[in-house]
Amino acid sequence: MALVNPSFLQEVKASKEFNATACMNCGVCSAVCPLEIDLLPRKLFRYVLLGLEDKVLENTPVIYQCLLCKMCEANCTADVNIAENIRFLRSYIGRKLYKL
Amino acid sequence: MPLPTGPVIGIMLDNLRKRDSVFPISRRKAVKWAKDLAIPVGGETVLYTGSMYQLLPYMIAAVNRMGKLENTFLAKMVGMGRFFNRMINVSNIMFRPRGSDHKRFGSIIRDIARLLQQAGVKFGYLYKEELYAGALAYDLGADDTFIAHARRVHSLLKKHGVRSLITIDPHTTNMLRSVYPTVLPDFDLEVKSYIEVLAARENLRPRNKVEGPIVIHDSCVYARYEEVIEEPRRLLERAGYTVVEPRDNRKLTHCCGGPIESLFPSMAHQIGVKRVEQFKKVNGNRVATMCPICMATLQQATGGALEINDISSYLARAFCEPGGNGKPASAKDNRSGL
Numbered sequence: 113m114a115l116v117n118p119s120f121l122q123e124v125k126a127s128k129e130f131n132a133t134a135c136m137n138c139g140v141c142s143a144v145c146p147l148e149i150d151l152l153p154r155k156l157f158r159y160v161l162l163g164l165e166d167k168v169l170e171n172t173p174v175i176y177q178c179l180l181c182k183m184c185e186a187n188c189t190a191d192v193n194i195a196e197n198i199r200f201l202r203s204y205i206g207r208k209l210y211k212l
Numbered sequence: 213m214p215l216p217t218g219p220v221i222g223i224m225l226d227n228l229r230k231r232d233s234v235f236p237i238s239r240r241k242a243v244k245w246a247k248d249l250a251i252p253v254g255g256e257t258v259l260y261t262g263s264m265y266q267l268l269p270y271m272i273a274a275v276n277r278m279g280k281l282e283n284t285f286l287a288k289m290v291g292m293g294r295f296f297n298r299m300i301n302v303s304n305i306m307f308r309p310r311g312s313d314h315k316r317f318g319s320i321i322r323d324i325a326r327l328l329q330q331a332g333v334k335f336g337y338l339y340k341e342e343l344y345a346g347a348l349a350y351d352l353g354a355d356d357t358f359i360a361h362a363r364r365v366h367s368l369l370k371k372h373g374v375r376s377l378i379t380i381d382p383h384t385t386n387m388l389r390s391v392y393p394t395v396l397p398d399f400d401l402e403v404k405s406y407i408e409v410l411a412a413r414e415n416l417r418p419r420n421k422v423e424g425p426i427v428i429h430d431s432c433v434y435a436r437y438e439e440v441i442e443e444p445r446r447l448l449e450r451a452g453y454t455v456v457e458p459r460d461n462r463k464l465t466h467c468c469g470g471p472i473e474s475l476f477p478s479m480a481h482q483i484g485v486k487r488v489e490q491f492k493k494v495n496g497n498r499v500a501t502m503c504p505i506c507m508a509t510l511q512q513a514t515g516g517a518l519e520i521n522d523i524s525s526y527l528a529r530a531f532c533e534p535g536g537n538g539k540p541a542s543a544k545d546n547r548s549g550l
Binding site: 173176199204 | 357432
């Protein structure tokens with residue numbers, strides 16, 4: 113079961129950095145990813161937009177595995193700032209989970 | 213067990229906060245490359261290395277050590293390492309770089325400076341005062357630490373009256389040109405990569421004959437973040453080489469894997485191997501990189517099968533006198549700055 117965390121959702125909505133509402137879930141990002149990670153970024157961004165903090169935190173290793181190489185962004189048909197979104201999630205996890 | 217992400221990041225950020233760099237580096241060794249090049253201290257235009265090439269020997273040592281801990285029970289000890297690292301400089305004890313690596317990366321910066329001198333570009337250097345630009349902290353999302361560090365860099369540049377920067381690697385270029393202005397509203401310095409500066413200098417002509425194919429590896433950051441794409445090709449061609457494109461090139465270049473080397477060494481190596489396979493499928497066994505991280509990762513991935521060098525090494529062979537200080541024979545075209 114996945115739980116919606118309203119405070120997480122609020123932080124996402126208040127953020128200037130995170131924006132994935134234009135994502136059409138087409139999957140090109142996953143297809144071109146050099147890491148061949150199925151999750152990133154389309155499913156991950158769904159979790160974020162739905163406020164499913166548990167699901168996001170479960171995928172912490174994958175979020176830090178992202179190369180920020182922007183291959184996905186260069187091929188994204190919806191012009192989503194994927195690398196910046198990943199950085200936002202790292203910032204959130206760094207504060208929330210690792211107390212950095 | 214994999215390396216614990218939180219403590220590994222924590223060690224690097226603690227180092228940046230307390231010791232000005234993600235891996236504490238010897239400032240004496242960091243400036244050794246400039247010996248006998250007669251580069252003035254400071255000035256309106258400075259060559260800003262951002263210590264990236266100087267950091268690589270430490271990163272290589274760290275990755276080798278961390279790679280051995282990865283997937284062993286010892287990985288758990290990293291958390292304890294962070295605790296002690298706050299008090300004493302554990303990184304310096306744990307990660308001892310090889311002297312040959314210092315020499316290798318230092319000679320690249322030396323070649324870059326010699327190329328700029330050869331092209332008649334006037335520039336200074338901040339020597340031991342120069343600071344790392346903070347790219348890793350930014351990429352890891354450690355915004356508070358990054359912004360505090362960026363302020364320190366900006367204060368240093370203001371103190372020296374610097375107006376324009378010539379950078380030598382894509383990460384420092386990206387930080388100073390595209391990221392700093394978004395977090396420091398009054399950061400208005402002109403920032404150009406030495407590759408862009410050299411490409412614009414038509415007076416830079418080859419002094420030695422070079423030829424043959426060079427396979428070009430675009431850095432993700434130069435190609436997709438900073439759009440530095442045609443300049444390195446123009447320089448290689450002007451030098452006399454034939455530029456060969458691997459399957460993934462220009463804006464669609466393939467990452468070397470290096471950005472995750474410190475957290476996931478095995479995975480980074482696999483990505484590097486995939487990229488090397490693309491090089492092997494085209495004509496030419498010499499590869500040019502433009503980023504110290506790409507060079508180190510790909511050299512490790514190729515296992516000696518290909519000659520992978522920084523682009524500046526190939527360019528220096530054509531444009532500079534062997535072993536010379538690179539100063540132009542005539543001072544006719546000594547235009548100042550960029």
